[in-house]
Every structure is written in C-alpha cells, then in structure tokens.
Amino acid sequence: MRYLEPLEAAPAQTFDVALLDLDGVVYRGPDAVAHAPEAIAAARAGGLGVMYVTNNANRPPSTVAAHLTEIGVPTEPEEVTTAAQAAAGLVSSEHAPGTRVLVVGGTGLREALAAEGMTVVRSADDDPAVVVQGFAPEVGWAELTEALLAINAGAEHIASNLDATLPMERGSAIGNGSLVAAVVNATGTMPRSTGKPQPAIFEQAAARAGAERPFVVGDRLDTDLEGARAAGYPGIHVLTGVDLAPALLACVPEQRPTQLAHDLRGLLEPHPAVEQDGLWWCCRGAAARFDSDSGTLIVARGEDHLTLTDGDEVDLDELRAACAAAWDAADRAGVPTVLTRCPQIRVRPDRKDAGAIA
Ligand SMILES: [Mg+2]
Incomplete structure (x- = not known):
C-alpha cells in the first residue's frame, strides 16, 4: 500500500491545471498567504493552468478576481469557479x-x-x-x-x-x-x-479550464481533499489554513491527500516517496512508526526514538512518514483512525525560510 504519492517532477510540470481553493491557500481574509503570489506566478509562467474553486456563493467571479488581482495574483473572472x-x-x-x-x-x-x-x-x-x-x-x-x-x-x-x-x-x-x-x-x-466536497464543482471547474490532468490544492480535508478524492483527482494539502498536522494524522481514508506541502511553493517542487521498511515508514531521512501498545506515534531522530506528544515539532518529511504510519495502522485495524487523541504537534518551516511562514 502506498500513502502519499511521489512526484518526480513538480506538480506544475506533472499536471495541466491546478484547481486551487482560495481561503487558507491563496489568501487569508484580505491578505495573501505567504509565498502564494510568487508561487502561482512561477507555476503559470511554466505553463500550468489555474482555476480558483470556492464554496463562497455570495461573491461573483468578477469580485473574487478583483480581490485576487489586488493582492498580487492577477486573475480573470473566467478563472474562478464558485459554488x-x-x-x-x-x-x-x-x-x-x-x-x-x-x-x-x-x-x-x-x-x-x-x-x-x-x-x-x-x-x-x-x-x-x-x-x-x-x-x-x-x-x-x-x-x-x-x-x-x-x-x-x-x-x-x-x-x-x-x-x-x-x-x-x-x-x-x-x-x-x-x-x-x-x-x-x-x-x-x-x-x-453542489459545492465541495461534492465532486460536481471540481468537475465543472476542470471542464471550464479544458483540463486533461487536473489536480486540487486545498487546506480543508472535509471539503477540498474529500472533493478531490470524490472527483478522482490528486489532492495536495497545504499547511497554511484550517487543517494542520493533528488533523492530517487522524485523517479518514476518503479525505486523505495524495501530497503534502508547507504552502503553494509545493507546486514547484518534486514530492518524495514514503516507503515502508519493517515497522517504520520512511521519507528521505525521516522515519516514523505507530506503536500499537501505547497508541502513539514515534519518530526516529538519529539513535533516539521520540514519542510524539503535544507541543512537539516535526519537519515535513517526518509528518509525511507519521501520516503513512498512522493511516496504515488505521487501515490494518479496519477503523477510520487509530488515534483517539491526536498529538498537538506543529510542523517546522524549512530552515531556509524560518520566520517566513507565520
Ligand atoms: Mg480553504
């Protein structure tokens, strides 16, 4: 079984159209999410099509497009699909x-x-x-x-x-x-x-964009990512909005993303494989396993094995490995999630941009 799909090339090169959620992905209230305008511009310059998909049924596409343009994401009304x-x-x-x-x-x-x-x-x-x-x-x-x-x-x-x-x-x-x-x-x-998590909104958005290989990017598992699975599209979960590491660890099968990223820079980067090695799930240098005796997740830090508890920080590869470990344990046990109480852990930003992410 494979949890989280590797992409050898960046999503912007692998797929043809990104179906992007807005709140928590591109903007938060009146402001752009960190790195979003630059990442979208770079992905578009490389040929990726973009369609913004929102459950907001109040604001017409022209208003949404004007707001996006104002925060540094130039957008036409035709690039917005609303519920x-x-x-x-x-x-x-x-x-x-x-x-x-x-x-x-x-x-x-x-x-x-x-x-x-x-x-x-x-x-x-x-x-x-x-x-x-x-x-x-x-x-x-x-x-x-x-x-x-x-x-x-x-x-x-x-x-x-x-x-x-x-x-x-x-x-x-x-x-x-x-x-x-x-x-x-x-x-x-x-x-x-018809809105997310129903697949209709994503299917209509993909059709309007003329997409052949669309993918979804979202920050909410029960709308964006569940809708992506329902439509049969890959779904990248970003950690800039509603659902963070604890929600991911407890994620039920029908809401699991196919890739994880800190933010929209994940459009421009390859995504690593997460592979099983005995009891451990490994992602590049990171390794995690589920301990069924204690019902906890353990990550390897060199020779040390750290049991994840509230307040701990992990890096993104450790989170990928821990998600695979938790999801695999849930699937083996035949339950939606094995974690009755998720450790309230946080994901450390990459060292190169520490401080750049709020
Ligand atoms: Mg959102």
Missing part, C-alpha cells in the same frame, strides 16, 4: 432556460443563475420550480420562509454548499449549511448540494 456557478450548472442541466428559480442568497448566486438563462424570482408566489440556497449575510427569516413556502408547494431544494461554518477573523460564523439546516428542520428533507 453558485456549480449550483446554476446543475439547475440548467435539468431545467429549460426561463425556468423560475427562487434564489435565497446574494449577488453571486443571482448572477450565476441568470447567466444560465434562468428566471430569478424572490417570492414563493412566483411559482418557482427550484429553490437555490447559498450564503449571503443578508439572508434571514423572510427569505428562509419564502424558501419553505416554495418547497412545500413542490419546488426542489438545491444548496450551493453545506459548510456549517464560515471562517472569519474573529472565529467561525454561521455558514450556508447552518442556514440550510433551518429550512431542513422545517421541511424534513435534505437538499442536493
């Missing part, structure tokens, strides 16, 4: 142009449905055939009630995405999934969803 577009794509694949669609959401969702030729309405009294629900900060009781009235009258319910929370600077905010849950609590029926 709103994915939802509109699903509606137009099943309904004729002119179909009345009740939109519960913002500008991005209304524009995406109009672009597919749908007639956007705001009231259940307009007899919509479909209710499409996406996040917008202004969505409240009145809109949710229109959705309920329309669904009870026979309209189909589609959600742009089901993210329970939305990252904000002050912490987690109510996400679209939580607003959808209010409607579901009243209807008793779950909607179909």
Whole structure:
C-alpha cells in the first residue's frame, strides 16, 4: 500500500491545471498567504493552468478576481469557479432556460443563475420550480420562509454548499449549511448540494479550464481533499489554513491527500516517496512508526526514538512518514483512525525560510 504519492517532477510540470481553493491557500481574509503570489506566478509562467474553486456563493467571479488581482495574483473572472456557478450548472442541466428559480442568497448566486438563462424570482408566489440556497449575510427569516413556502408547494431544494461554518477573523460564523439546516428542520428533507466536497464543482471547474490532468490544492480535508478524492483527482494539502498536522494524522481514508506541502511553493517542487521498511515508514531521512501498545506515534531522530506528544515539532518529511504510519495502522485495524487523541504537534518551516511562514 502506498500513502502519499511521489512526484518526480513538480506538480506544475506533472499536471495541466491546478484547481486551487482560495481561503487558507491563496489568501487569508484580505491578505495573501505567504509565498502564494510568487508561487502561482512561477507555476503559470511554466505553463500550468489555474482555476480558483470556492464554496463562497455570495461573491461573483468578477469580485473574487478583483480581490485576487489586488493582492498580487492577477486573475480573470473566467478563472474562478464558485459554488453558485456549480449550483446554476446543475439547475440548467435539468431545467429549460426561463425556468423560475427562487434564489435565497446574494449577488453571486443571482448572477450565476441568470447567466444560465434562468428566471430569478424572490417570492414563493412566483411559482418557482427550484429553490437555490447559498450564503449571503443578508439572508434571514423572510427569505428562509419564502424558501419553505416554495418547497412545500413542490419546488426542489438545491444548496450551493453545506459548510456549517464560515471562517472569519474573529472565529467561525454561521455558514450556508447552518442556514440550510433551518429550512431542513422545517421541511424534513435534505437538499442536493453542489459545492465541495461534492465532486460536481471540481468537475465543472476542470471542464471550464479544458483540463486533461487536473489536480486540487486545498487546506480543508472535509471539503477540498474529500472533493478531490470524490472527483478522482490528486489532492495536495497545504499547511497554511484550517487543517494542520493533528488533523492530517487522524485523517479518514476518503479525505486523505495524495501530497503534502508547507504552502503553494509545493507546486514547484518534486514530492518524495514514503516507503515502508519493517515497522517504520520512511521519507528521505525521516522515519516514523505507530506503536500499537501505547497508541502513539514515534519518530526516529538519529539513535533516539521520540514519542510524539503535544507541543512537539516535526519537519515535513517526518509528518509525511507519521501520516503513512498512522493511516496504515488505521487501515490494518479496519477503523477510520487509530488515534483517539491526536498529538498537538506543529510542523517546522524549512530552515531556509524560518520566520517566513507565520
Ligand atoms: Mg480553504
């Protein structure tokens, strides 16, 4: 069994289009993630196509592209695929142009449905055939009630995405999934969803980019990486966003990435193999194993064997080896993860850029 796939050439040379998540990968709030603008520019200069894929259904592609351009990542609106577009794509694949669609959401969702030729309405009294629900900060009781009235009258319910929370600077905010849950609590029926981790958004993004060998880059295992696996695309996990080393060690099979990187410079570097040697999993000079007696992970440091505990630091190759050890142990035991409590370890930045990563 192989955990984490080696790439002898950099991903930018191996694949043709990168499907990049935005928040936690390219930017964090208003600012660019360290190294992201330079790495994307270098990858594009080498011929890699780029499509940004976001579960944000509120901001239209033109707004997303303008924000990216402002932080030093020049982007055209055609290089952005939103969950709103994915939802509109699903509606137009099943309904004729002119179909009345009740939109519960913002500008991005209304524009995406109009672009597919749908007639956007705001009231259940307009007899919509479909209710499409996406996040917008202004969505409240009145809109949710229109959705309920329309669904009870026979309209189909589609959600742009089901993210329970939305990252904000002050912490987690109510996400679209939580607003959808209010409607579901009243209807008793779950909607179909098109955003990550559903593969539809990645498949539509790859098709729009004309990709033959696409790959996904993300920072969340339960959306980006699970969606990559569902679509059958390789998935690189970067450590600049939501899910860090502890989440990776406990990662369930359907969310495991195929490569790990500190940040988007991982687009430009080969990725090492992780190979089994007896009880140990080895990545270049690093080695790790799972100790089933104590339920802990052990890394080799020269002659010393260090049991990973809270506060320990590992380098990226040690994390790769430790992930393989933990995932292999889970697969052998036939459980999603063997680690009931993950050691809260941190990944050391490369020595050459210590201090460059926040
Ligand atoms: Mg993200």
